[in-house]
Amino acid sequence: xxxxxxxxxxxxxxxxxxxxxxxxxxxxxxxxxxxxxxxxxxxxxxxxxxxxxxxxxxxxxxxxxxxxxxxxxxxxxxxxxxxxxxxxxxxxxxxxxxxxxxxxxxxxxxxxxxx
Amino acid sequence: xxxxxxxxxxxxxxxxxxxxxxxxxxxxxxxxxxxxxxxxxxxxxxxxxxxxxxxxxxxxxxxxxxxxxxxxxxxxxxxxxxxxxxxxxxxxxxxxxxxxxxxxxxxxxxxx
Numbered sequence: 001x002x003x004x005x006x007x008x009x010x011x012x013x014x015x016x017x018x019x020x021x022x023x024x025x026x027x028x029x030x031x032x033x034x035x036x037x038x039x040x041x042x043x044x045x046x047x048x049x050x051x052x053x054x055x056x057x058x059x060x061x062x063x064x065x066x067x068x069x070x071x072x073x074x075x076x077x078x079x080x081x082x083x084x085x086x087x088x089x090x091x092x093x094x095x096x097x098x099x100x101x102x103x104x105x106x107x108x109x110x111x112x113x114x115x
Numbered sequence: 116x117x118x119x120x121x122x123x124x125x126x127x128x129x130x131x132x133x134x135x136x137x138x139x140x141x142x143x144x145x146x147x148x149x150x151x152x153x154x155x156x157x158x159x160x161x162x163x164x165x166x167x168x169x170x171x172x173x174x175x176x177x178x179x180x181x182x183x184x185x186x187x188x189x190x191x192x193x194x195x196x197x198x199x200x201x202x203x204x205x206x207x208x209x210x211x212x213x214x215x216x217x218x219x220x221x222x223x224x225x226x227x
Binding site: 032034036038042043044045046049088090094096101102103104105107108 | 160215217221
């Protein structure tokens, strides 16, 4: 079955430390890949996306993600976390070649930043 | 200017009532969506409209009825509200199917 998985439910990281959030997908063809962030009480904001081309994608707020076809992964990284990065992070996919292009979300990873 | 807006932001109502949530986008996009986020923060698509035509209709109870009067608006009407309808509902829009989706701030619905 097609799915997108975020293995880490909750990650705690110190301010200034690096952050990596994992995302794995299970689709026949590489889907379109997205990372969204949801700050407390807010809507979702797109951090970055991957459709094709360079496998290292730069996004907003200092985030980047790397697409690895061999691992069916699209992990999100940030070299130095700020307190304002505390939020819920969602990996999402849209399958290629479908008729409806549904955006399917992973379960999310909650990031807590400690001082 | 807010790109995707929703009203109301909060909605508290009794079981059995009928309520509507409105969504408007000023991005000139052709496609709009409704998502439901449950208490565990899991997001699932409910509906999608492209040029006012229903494209996606997930297994949502027929108490939920989307209405798109024009490309800039996609409203969600819910009849006979149930406790399980309590959730945050997000509207989103994109230029076309498979394009980046832009989300509204959400409407927190609480059914008592």
